[in-house]
Amino acid sequence: MMYFLLGIASVAFLAHDWFIENLRGALNRVKIAYSILLLLSAYHLLIFKNWLRSFSFYDTASLIFGPAAKAIIAYLNPKG
Amino acid sequence: MRSTLTPNQAAVLFFIFLTGSSIINIPAPLILFSHNGAWISLIATGMFGLLLLIPIVSLARRYPGMTFIQYTSKLMGKPAAIFLGVIFLSYQIQMAAGIVMDIAMFLKSSMMRSTDYSIFIIFSFLAIAITIRVGVGKFVGMFGLLMLSVMVFIVFNVLLSSANFNWHFLLPVVDDGVKPILHGIYFISGFPYGEIVLFSMILPFVKPQSSDRTGRKMALALLLNTASLLMVTLATLLTFGPIAGERKYSMFEVARTIEITEIFQRIEALMGYSLIVASFMKASIVLFTSHITLNHLLGLPHENRQLIFPLALLCAIISISVGIRGEANWNFIVSGINPLWGLAAFVIPIVLVYFVSLLRKKKT
Numbered sequence: 001m002m003y004f005l006l007g008i009a010s011v012a013f014l015a016h017d018w019f020i021e022n023l024r025g026a027l028n029r030v031k032i033a034y035s036i037l038l039l040l041s042a043y044h045l046l047i048f049k050n051w052l053r054s055f056s057f058y059d060t061a062s063l064i065f066g067p068a069a070k071a072i073i074a075y076l077n078p079k080g
Numbered sequence: 081m082r083s084t085l086t087p088n089q090a091a092v093l094f095f096i097f098l099t100g101s102s103i104i105n106i107p108a109p110l111i112l113f114s115h116n117g118a119w120i121s122l123i124a125t126g127m128f129g130l131l132l133l134i135p136i137v138s139l140a141r142r143y144p145g146m147t148f149i150q151y152t153s154k155l156m157g158k159p160a161a162i163f164l165g166v167i168f169l170s171y172q173i174q175m176a177a178g179i180v181m182d183i184a185m186f187l188k189s190s191m192m193r194s195t196d197y198s199i200f201i202i203f204s205f206l207a208i209a210i211t212i213r214v215g216v217g218k219f220v221g222m223f224g225l226l227m228l229s230v231m232v233f234i235v236f237n238v239l240l241s242s243a244n245f246n247w248h249f250l251l252p253v254v255d256d257g258v259k260p261i262l263h264g265i266y267f268i269s270g271f272p273y274g275e276i277v278l279f280s281m282i283l284p285f286v287k288p289q290s291s292d293r294t295g296r297k298m299a300l301a302l303l304l305n306t307a308s309l310l311m312v313t314l315a316t317l318l319t320f321g322p323i324a325g326e327r328k329y330s331m332f333e334v335a336r337t338i339e340i341t342e343i344f345q346r347i348e349a350l351m352g353y354s355l356i357v358a359s360f361m362k363a364s365i366v367l368f369t370s371h372i373t374l375n376h377l378l379g380l381p382h383e384n385r386q387l388i389f390p391l392a393l394l395c396a397i398i399s400i401s402v403g404i405r406g407e408a409n410w411n412f413i414v415s416g417i418n419p420l421w422g423l424a425a426f427v428i429p430i431v432l433v434y435f436v437s438l439l440r441k442k443k444t
Contacts, residue, residue, distance in 0.1 A: 002198040002400070006393075009206055013389035021386050029378050030386055037390035041397045048401040057398045058405070061174065061417055065424070069416035076113075076263035 006045075083215045083285055083383065090286045091297035093220050094279060096227045097365050098129075098305040100358035101179055102272040103234060104331050104351065106309055107316040109415060112325030114264030116253050118313050121264030126306035128265075129273035130299060132427065135434035136276065137295035140283035142437060148280035148430065149376040155436045164429045165377045171425035172370035173391075175275065177399035178414065179363040180204045184399070186329055186355055198400045204360065205367075205399070209392035212368040213385055216285055219368075223361045230358050231308070233350040237331060238315045240338045240347070249321035250314075270419030276302070277426035281369040329355065367392060 017023040023034065046052035055063065085093065107118070114121045143151040148168065153161035184200035211219050254261065279298070286294055316330040319337055327333040332355065335348040371391055372382045402410055 002196060002202065005199070005202045006396075009202065010393065013209075013393075017386055017389055023386050026386055027380075030380065030384070033374065033378055033387060034390050037387070037394050041390070041394045044394070044397045044401050048397070048404060050404075056401055056404070057170075057174070057177075058402065058409075058413055061170075061421060062409075062413065065417045065420045066412075069412070069420050072266060072420070073263070073416050076259050076266060 084217055085220060085282075085286045087286055087289065087292065087294040087297050089217075089220045089224075090279075090283065090294055091301045092224045092227070093216075093282065093365065094276070094298050095301040095305055096223050096358075096361050097278070098272050098276065098302065099308055100227070100230075100362035100365075101182060101355070102305075103230075103308055103312055103358065104329055104355040105182060106268060106272070107313040107330040108325055108327050110264050110268060110313060111317060111330075113267055113415075114260045115256065115325070116250060116317065117261045118264055118317065119310055120253070121261050121268060122306060122310055122313060124261075125265050125268045125273050126302065126309075128269060129276055129302050129306070132273065132276055132430070133295065133299055133302065135430050136280050136283070137298065139280065139430070139434060139437060140286075140294075141292070142441075144288055145284050147284050147372060147376055147382075148277075148433070149373060150284075151437070152429070152433050155433060155440060162377060164433075165373060167425045168429065169370055169373045169377065171421055172278065172366055172373060173395055173398060174418075174421065175278075176208075176363050176366045176370060176395040177402065178418075179359050179366065180208075180395070181399045181402045181410075183356055183359045183363075186332075186352070190329065190332065191352060197403065201396055201399045204363065205392045205396040208360065208364045208367050209388050211364045212371065213388055216282070216368060219364060223364075226357050226361060230354040233354050234308070234312065234331065237335050237338070237347065237351060238311055240340060240344050241315055241319055241334045243340060244337050245315075245318035246321060247318065249318055249324075266419050267415055270422035271414075272305075274419065274422035274427050277430045278366065278369050280430060281372050282365075331355075367395065370395075 017034075023031070026034075043052070043054075044056060047054055047056045110118045110121060139148075139151060143154070146154070149161055149165045152164055156164075180201050181197070183204055184197040187200050188195065188197055283294065312331055315334055316324045316327065319334050320327055320330075324330065329351075332348050332351040335351045336346075338347055339345040367388075371385075371388050374387055374391060375382050375384050
């Protein structure tokens with residue numbers, strides 16, 4: 001059901017953007033940004049399906065902020 | 081696409097942004113961290129929010145019609161604007177994904193247990209993407225009425241639940257020292273108060289007027305928000321006492337305790353409506369600003385609507401994939417990482433840009 005809904009929504013919006021919002025006549029940087037966003041979505045879908053073992057958006061955030069956040073929370077915990 | 085706001089509309093949007101979703105979600109975790117001192121944490125962080133309004137409003141006044149990305153580019157150069165803009169955008173994507181995930185978690189745990197999270201997330205993002213396509217000037221009109229209904233239901237809920245209040249639950253206040261209060265301050269300094277920096281992307285849409293009182297109106301909206309959060313936090317504490325922090329979606333749980341004759345009972349549906357509507361409005365505001373941020377990073381006019389759909393799709397899939405590392409990991413992201421991320425992506429950049437603007441002002 002999830003993939004069906006995502007597929008339908010993607011096709012509908014892509015068609016709308018291409019023909020009504022004139023994506024085909026858009027600047028190259030818009031087309032590149034559009035493609036990157038779609039590729040990032042596909043990348044996360046692969047991680048979600050467990051077909052790809054890699055860093056997701058939140059894994060990256062945990063890698064950057066996780067150690068500092070853990071230290072802050074440990075300090076703020078009155079029981080140590 | 082109408083894309084201007086009056087100062088009153090900006091203040092209403094600000095109140096919606098601050099209050100939407102936090103009024104239902106903040107009390108339980110805040111009480112869990114700060115215990116009976118939750119109200120002290122709220123007041124202290126509200127003051128922090130007021131201070132944070134100063135650079136946001138000052139920069140908007142100094143650079144009328146320009147967003148955070150645009151005046152950062154002017155003050156610090158394009159590479160710095162792109163660097164800060166990408167971090168700024170990353171936090172907005174996580175906000176949109178997190179808010180919608182919260183709607184899905186609430187609906188699944190409280191109302192529709194057999195339905196998968198993803199169904200709620202996809203439909204929510206579809207509605208949000210379609211909403212923001214009409215332009216900020218139009219959706220803010222609709223949001224004002226929706227927020228009014230949310231606030232009426234919440235006040236109604238608090239008034240009816242006051243029959244179950246136990247005033248002894250307010251004591252003791254600081255029995256574990258000051259650290260729990262600091263923990264509460266850390267938690268809500270990210271959500272919702274650190275997030276107000278997002279309005280540096282919305283203030284350029286406010287029509288300039290001769291007697292500009294946007295800043296004062298926004299400060300009033302922030303004070304009203306703090307008062308509303310205080311009201312629901314105290315209502316939760318007074319109803320549940322020591323176990324208040326364990327009650328997720330606390331206003332929903334407070335509503336379940338109401339039973340006044342046979343007329344006023346089972347009114348938690350109103351709180352369910354409030355949570356969904358308020359979160360939907362906040363997620364719309366966040367997706368709108370993230371789209372403007374992306375447009376300005378690419379040097380496009382803010383009227384460009386071509387990137388709304390792929391951005392909404394990315395947020396939806398990030399939101400769906402939130403649960404892959406388990407609920408404990410998500411709770412750590414919300415309570416531990418989110419405030420720090422907000423500080424790095426929102427608070428430090430705006431303060432930095434503000435000081436650079438002050439230095440430039442002195443030189444000229």
